[in-house]
Structures are given as structure tokens and as C-alpha cells.
Amino acid sequence: MIDTREGEQSGQEGMDEFPGSAEGKHVIGAFAGQRKGPSLICTAGIHGNEPAGVEALKRVLDTLHAHPQTFSGRLVALLGNTEAFSQGRRYVEKDLNRMWEKDRIAQLTAHKAEDLKHEDREQFELLEVLKSATRGNPGDVYFMDLHTSSADGPPFAVLNDSLYSRSFARKFPLPLVLGFEEELRGTLADYMDSLGHVSAGVEAGQHTSSLAVDHLESLIWIALVCAGNLSQEQVPEIQHHYQRLADCCRDLPSFIEVRYRHPVKRDDEFVMQPGFRSFQEVESGQLLARDRQGDLTAPGRAFLLLPLYQNEGEDGFFLAAAVRPFWIQLSAWIRPLRLDRLLHWLPGVDRHPEEEGVLLVNARIARWYTLDFFHLLGFRRRPSKGARFVMVHRKG
Numbered sequence: 364m365i366d367t368r369e370g371e372q373s374g375q376e377g378m379d380e381f382p383g384s385a386e387g388k389h390v391i392g393a394f395a396g397q398r399k400g401p402s403l404i405c406t407a408g409i410h411g412n413e414p415a416g417v418e419a420l421k422r423v424l425d426t427l428h429a430h431p432q433t434f435s436g437r438l439v440a441l442l443g444n445t446e447a448f449s450q451g452r453r454y455v456e457k458d459l460n461r462m463w464e465k466d467r468i469a470q471l472t473a474h475k476a477e478d479l480k481h482e483d484r485e486q487f488e489l490l491e492v493l494k495s496a497t498r499g500n501p502g503d504v505y506f507m508d509l510h511t512s513s514a515d516g517p518p519f520a521v522l523n524d525s526l527y528s529r530s531f532a533r534k535f536p537l538p539l540v541l542g543f544e545e546e547l548r549g550t551l552a553d554y555m556d557s558l559g560h561v562s563a564g565v566e567a568g569q570h571t572s573s574l575a576v577d578h579l580e581s582l583i584w585i586a587l588v589c590a591g592n593l594s595q596e597q598v599p600e601i602q603h604h605y606q607r608l609a610d611c612c613r614d615l616p617s618f619i620e621v622r623y624r625h626p627v628k629r630d631d632e633f634v635m636q637p638g639f640r641s642f643q644e645v646e647s648g649q650l651l652a653r654d655r656q657g658d659l660t661a662p663g664r665a666f667l668l669l670p671l672y673q674n675e676g677e678d679g680f681f682l683a684a685a686v687r688p689f690w691i692q693l694s695a696w697i698r699p700l701r702l703d704r705l706l707h708w709l710p711g712v713d714r715h716p717e718e719e720g721v722l723l724v725n726a727r728i729a730r731w732y733t734l735d736f737f738h739l740l741g742f743r744r745r746p747s748k749g750a751r752f753v754m755v756h757r758k759g
């Protein structure tokens with residue numbers, strides 16, 4: 364099932380050591396140009412029941428191999444959770460897209476691969492492949508993690524709000540969703556962003572829909588152009604790809620920010636009301652789901668994202684609000700001024716005693732500095748217990 368023909372028709376480097384090895388099963392394929400340039404690394408199937416990204420990557424690789432052309436840098440296509448993928452399940456033991464925190468990775472890599480199993484083993488192998496794929500061109504790596512969902516809906520991009528990731532994903536004709544990084548810990552896209560790579564996640568629609576494959580294929584071509592691997596003129600159908608995505612995102616806001624996540628535990632008996640889709644607008648008090656505690660209603664007017672219609676997964680639904688483009692532009696102007704370095708002079712705000720770029724905010728004293736204020740200056744909230752918010756400054 365996995366195509367490891369990388370390098371047959373081009374000067375492929377760096378991935379050759381994997382075919383036949385344990386890590387080789389993660390390589391869907393790769394294509395390298397004769398000219399030096401950026402690497403676009405795409406992962407698909409990090410949730411094993413999401414085959415659309417794998418299919419889309421194969422389509423793009425097949426076209427590139429069939430019509431070799433002047434290509435700068437390389438495209439590397441990776442399969443995330445190989446064991447869950449072969450079983451058509453989201454995961455075997457735990458969610459491979461919630462395991463990428465740095466301390467956890469440090470513990471994992473202290474083991475030998477053969478002592479690990481299921482998702483731990485998959486992560487260990489993926490780390491090796493990613494290390495190889497990013498070697499040699501730090502700062503020039505673009506990363507996309509391709510997903511689908513149990514609910515239907517238009518495609519959208521999920522990004523960490525660093526200026527460099529934002530400027531990459533802004534060229535996609537898709538709504539951009541900020542704020543997942545504060546609700547979901549340990550995603551692969553977050554980890555790649557923390558290494559300084561330009562990074563985005565993509566949700567393309569319903570798991571088994573052929574449209575999701577089409578959307579992802581279009582997006583991969585657009586990403587190759589935006590990253591600088593190909594020029595627009597080298598992709599004859601590029602206008603069709605832009606149009607295909609723009610058509611299904613018409614009338615949607617350009618930026619929205621996640622404000623709420625409904626977590627689901629195994630014994631919650633969570634059941635989403637039927638018929639919802641991502642980006643559907645819901646009203647205050649509207650019934651969204653039921654669980655063993657009773658009705659779950661929308662606390663206010665919001666955009667609904669990723670309502671859960673499958674048995675696996677810990678996110679029942681997300682609620683998001685539109686962000687005015689003015690704020691996006693304002694933060695792009697303000698962040699380079701590095702006002703973040705002065706914030707610890709404000710009442711209720713202290714520097715973290717050990718970690719650079721981290722502030723501890725006493726929510727009672729610093730009440731008037733809203734979360735939006737910190738977002739504007741390039742901070743993200745780190746989930747934490749206790750009376751103080753932990754705000755971490757992004758690199759870009």
C-alpha cells in the first residue's frame with residue numbers, strides 16, 4: 364500500500380535509508396527536485412481512520428513522478444499511525460496526535476524501539492523519519508498535517524499563531540482557525556512549530572468523502588506553490604485548485620478563534636445531536652448534544668467545529684468566534700516591537716522563575732488584561748492548574 368519509490372526520477376536524498384526498515388513503513392513517498400529549496404513535509408493518517416490525506420498525497424506524487432519538472436527542494440509524504448491505519452481505527456491504545464510534548468518525547472527516546480509498542484513505537488519511528496526529513500535545511504521546512512473528521516463540513520486550516528505560520532497559511536483560500544493550540548496539548552503540528560518549522564494542520568471534511576481527497580489534493584498543490592517548490596506556471600491546474608477550495612468556503616469568515624472545547628470521557632455517554640457540521644452557526648441555548656449529566660447547550664452564538672459522530676475521540680465539539688481582520692493585522696504590526704519583554708512590569712504579571720519567555724499572570728490582579736491582549740502580543744496560554752495563568756511567548 365505504501366509507495367516508497369522516492370528518488371527514482373530525481374535526486375532524492377535523505378529518505379533512502381528507510382525503505383525496508385521499521386521507519387520505512389511511514390514513508391508514503393517523496394519527490395526531490397534537482398535544485399535546492401524548501402522541504403514540504405506532509406503527514407496523513409496520524410489518526411488511522413483518516414485515509415483521505417494518504418490518497419491525496421499519492422495522487423500528487425504520482426503526477427510529479429509522471430511529469431517530472433523543475434522542482435525546488437522536496438515533498439516528503441509520511442503516514443502517521445501505521446498500525447491503526449491498517450485496522451481503520453483512530454488509534455490502537457492512545458491518540459498519536461496528543462503525544463508530542465517535549466518532556467514526553469525526551470522520556471520516550473530514552474527507550475529502545477523494540478521495547479515500545481503501539482502508539483509509543485509509532486511515535487518513536489516517526490521521530491526518526493522526521494529527523495531525517497528535516498536534516499540539512501532548518502528554517503526552510505514547511506509542515507502540514509492532513510486530517511478529516513467524523514462530521515461533514517468545509518475544509519479549514521488550523522494553525523499556531525506564530526507570524527511565520529500565519530503568513531504561510533494565509534495564502535490558502537481557506538478559513539484559518541486559531542486557538543486549537545490552547546485547547547489541545549501535544550499535537551504533532553504544535554511540536555513541529557516549536558522546532559521553528561512553518562506548520563499548519565488541515566481539516567478537509569468527512570472521513571470517507573471523495574470531496575475530502577479532492578480538497579486535500581488541491582491544498583497540497585497550493586502549499587507546494589506557497590512554499591516555493593513550484594511556481595504557479597508549473598502547475599497548469601492551479602487556478603482550478605484555488606477555485607475548488609474557494610467555492611466551498613464562500614461566505615465563511617477568514618479567521619476564527621476557538622473559545623471552548625467540550626471534553627468527552629469514555630463513560631460520559633456523549634451523543635451529539637444529529638445533523639450538525641463544522642462551521643455551522645449555533646445560537647445561545649441551542650441543544651448541541653446530550654450526555655449522562657443531561658443536555659449540552661450552546662452558551663452563546665458561535666461557530667460549531669468538529670462535532671463528534673464517532674465512538675473514538677476525546678473532543679465532543681468546539682465553539683469558535685470570528686476574529687476581525689483588523690486584530691490580525693494589528694498583531695502583525697505590534698509583535699515585532701517586542702513589547703512582550705516589558706509586560707512583567709505590569710501589576711499581577713511576573714516572569715516565570717525558570718523559563719524564559721514565560722509569564723505568570725494573576726487573573727485577579729491583572730483582570731483587565733484579557734486573554735486577547737496577550738494573544739495580540741504573541742502569547743499563548745499553557746493549560747495549567749492554580750490561580751495564575753501561564754502565558755508562553757511564541758518564537759515568531
Ligand SMILES: [Zn+2]
Pocket residue numbers: 409410413510511
Ligand atoms: Zn484527525
